[in-house]
Amino acid sequence: MAAPTAHPTAKRRSLRTALLSAPLLAVLLSGCDTVSGWFGKTPDPPLPGERVSVLTRERKVEVDQRLVGTPVTLPTAVANPAWAQPGGTPEHAGGNLALSATPAEAWRGDVGTGASSSRSLLATPVIADGRIFAMDADSHVAALDERTGRQLWRIDTKPEKERGGASGGGVAFADGRVFAATGFGEVVALDPANGSIIWRKRVPGPVRGAPTVEGGRVLVLTLDNQLTALSASDGTVQWSHQGILETAGLLGAVSAAASPTLIVAPYSSGELYGLRPENGRVAWQESLAAIRRSGALSSLADIRGLPVIDRGVVYAIGHSGRMIAIDERIGIRLWEAEIGGTQTPWLAGDHIFVITNDSELVALTRQAGHARWVTQLAPFTDPEDKKGPITWSGPILAGGKLYVTGSNGQMLALSPSDGQVLTRYSLPASTYLPPVVANNTLYVLGENGTLVAYR
Template sequence: MRDLFRHQVYRLLAAAVFGAGLAGCSSEVDVYVPVPVPEFENQIRLEVAWSSSVGSGVGRFYSALHPAFDGERVYAASRNGDVYAFDKKDGGRLWHLDLDDEDENDDRRSARISGGITVREDFDTSLVLLASENGWVYAVDGAKGELIWKHFTGEEILTAPAVDGDRVFVLSSHGQLFALNASDGSRIWATGDDSAQFAVRGDCAPVPVQGAVVFYGTSDGKLNIVNQERGVLLNQIKVGVPHGSTRLSRLNDVNASPVVISDELYVIALNGQFQGLSLHNPSRPMWVRQYSSVATPAYDLSDIAITDQSGHVYAVIRTDGSERWSNTRLTYRNVTGPAYAGSYVVVGDYEGYLYWLDSATGDFRAKLQLNSSGIYTAPVADDDTVYVVTRNGNLYAVREKQDSESQD
C-alpha cells in the first residue's frame, strides 16, 4: 500500500489544485466533483473492431503505458511486465514476453513497467522500447518478441524512451537524461540532475530532433535543449511561471512532452504558459498563451489540441496561438491527453468513456464506454482506428462504422 500511496500523492498533489481527486490508500476524497457524463445523440457510429487482454494493466497506479504500433502490429504492456504484440487487422495475439521473469526483478514486487511503449520501425523488424521504475530500459524485437538488450540506469524511469537513429534517450524521474546505443543498450552519456524536492510525478518524455538535439522539460518550469552527440546543455527556455502563496500552488513542472512539427516546437507547463517556438530561434517565442496542462498535446495540419487540468479541451491555431474552440463539458472527469483521428479529436475519461469531438468546432460527435475501469493514457490514432488501453488491462481498437447499423 505504501507504493500505491506514493504514486497517488506525487501524481495528484498538483492536480488537486486544478481539480483532480486526491486519493489515499483506503479512501478517496473528491476535491472537485466530476460533472455527469454529457448527454447527446451520437452523430457517427462507432464500433470496437477488436479487443484483447494485456495482463493486469496498471490498476490504480499512474503508469503511462500507452499502446504503440508499426505497419503490422500493435504493442501493449502491463505494469507487471507483460508485453504483447497483436495483429492490427484482427487483434490476434502474435507473441507475449514477461519481463517480470528477468533476474533483476526477482527481489522486486514486479517489473514495474511505467515508461513506454516506443517503437522504432526498421526495414526488417521493429525495436520496441520500454522502461521501468526499477531503473531498467528494455529493447524487444518487434517481430519475434525476444529481448534484445537491457540496461540499468540506476534511476527511476516513468516516461517512454525516445529513439533517433542509433540512439535511445531516457529521462529519469530525477531529471537525468541518458543516451544509449540502440544496438546494444550501452551508455553513451548521461547529463542533468533535477534536484527539486517538491514536484509532480510526471510523464514528460524526451524528444530528439534530426540527430542534433534533445528537448525535455524540467520540474522548475524550463525546457532544456541538449546536444545529442555529447549531452551538453545548449539552452534553457523558461515555460512555467510559478504563482501563489504555497509550494503546492507554485508547482510549474513541464510534464507534457514537447511537440515538434517540422521547424515548429510547442511546449506547455503545469502552472504557466503554452508557447509556440521556432526551431531556428527557440529563445524567442512566436507566441505565448495562458494554458496549463500535464498532458502532451496533439496536432493536425493547422491546430494543436490540449487538455487542461480541469478536463477542458482546447484547439489552438498553430500560426498565431489563437483559440479555435474550447469544450468545457468534461470538467473534472480526469480527461486524458488528446489524439487527432481523421477529422476528430479523441479523449478518454476516468469512467472508461471515449469521446469524439469535431476538430473544427469542438462539438461532441460521439461517445462510447469501453469499460468502467477508466482510461488513463491518451488514445493512439492510426488512420481511422484508435487504440486505447484501460486501467484493467484491456486493449481496444475502435473505429467509425462503415455499415448502416445503428449505434447502441
C-alpha cells in the first residue's frame, strides 16, 4: 500500500440496471471455465501459464514499520443501552462497547423469512427500549423481546396492491418510533408497542438501506442516488439531494451518516457529499472513485461501508480502492490511503479497524491512516483451489475484542493489539451482516432469518 498522502484542499469534482453482489460476482468469475459445460459442449483445455485472480485488484496493505511495537490503546468499555440505528448511532461512531470477555449463546429468535436466490437480508437489526426490531427478506418487520428472543409482533410493510417482492431497506428507532424503509420505495413509521402504522410515505425509488434519523429528520437513500429527508413526525418531505445516476453497484445496504451540523451522503457513483441538515445544501463534495484502475472491478466505485463522523472528521471507504479522512466542517481532505472495502470502518481510541476487499483486517492510525497491523482472514473455504469465496463482515469492538462474521458460518474474536485470532464461534447459518451490540449482548442475524444472542 502506498503511504497515505495529505491534501491541502478538498477536490471538487439512471437508475441502476444491475446490482452486483461481491460474493455472487466472485462465484461467477471463479466458475467461468465451466460455462460451456452447461450447454453440453466439451470444455477446451485450459491455457498454460500462471492463473491470477481477477478479484485481487489491490496491492496488499503494508504495515508501517515505524509503528511496529507501539501499543494499541483502547478506550474504556462503555455499556450502550441501545443500537438504535445502522452503525449504532447516526454518526456511526464505534468505541469500545461493553461485553463479557467470553460471551456464550443465550438464545435464538426468528425474525421471519430468510434470504433466497431472489431476495436478500440486507440490514442489521436495531435494539431499543427492551426490544429488537428487524426486517426480513420479505419486507416484514418483527419485534422480539430483548431478554428472551420471543417474537412480540410482525407486520408486512408491502403496499396493498403490490404482489411481487423487493430487497432493500431496513429499520431504525428514534423518537419513540420505528422507521422502516423498503425496497418498494416507501418509508413507514410504526408504533414499537404493536407495529401499527403511524404514517407511510412514498419516496422517489427503492431504498438501499435502513433510515438514519437525526434532529427530527428521517434520511433515506434510494437506488437512483437520491437522499430524501422526511419529517419524523408526519413524513412530510423536507428536502432532497440528487447524486450522479449510476447503472451498476454492489448489492447491499448503506445509510447516510448524520450529526447535528452535517449529513454525509454516500452514493454508488463513489461520490461523497457533506450536506446541511436544515436544507440539504452542499457544504462540500468528495469522490472515492479510483484514480488508477487496475481491473474491471475497480470501475465499481460504490460506497457500501457506512461513512463515519467522529471528533470533527468524516471517514469513508469505497470499493474501488480509496479510503479518506475529511474535515467535517470545511471538507479538506486530511489523509488518503489506497485501501478498498465494503465494510464500515470501526473507530476506537486512536485507531481505525477495517476489512479490505482482499479479506484483510487492518488497524490504521486515526491521525494519518498508517497501518499498525494486518491480519489476513480466510478468503476461501477451499484456499488451495480458491473456491468458496468468504465474505467477512464487521468489525465491531466489544469487551476489548474485535468481532467479525463470515459467510462461511463462523464468527471470529480477534485481539485489537495485533490482530491475532483468539476465539472461533460456529454460527447456525452463514451471514453477510456484521454483529451488533447493546446491553452487554452481541447479536448476529443469519441468512436463514435466525437471530442469535451472545452474552
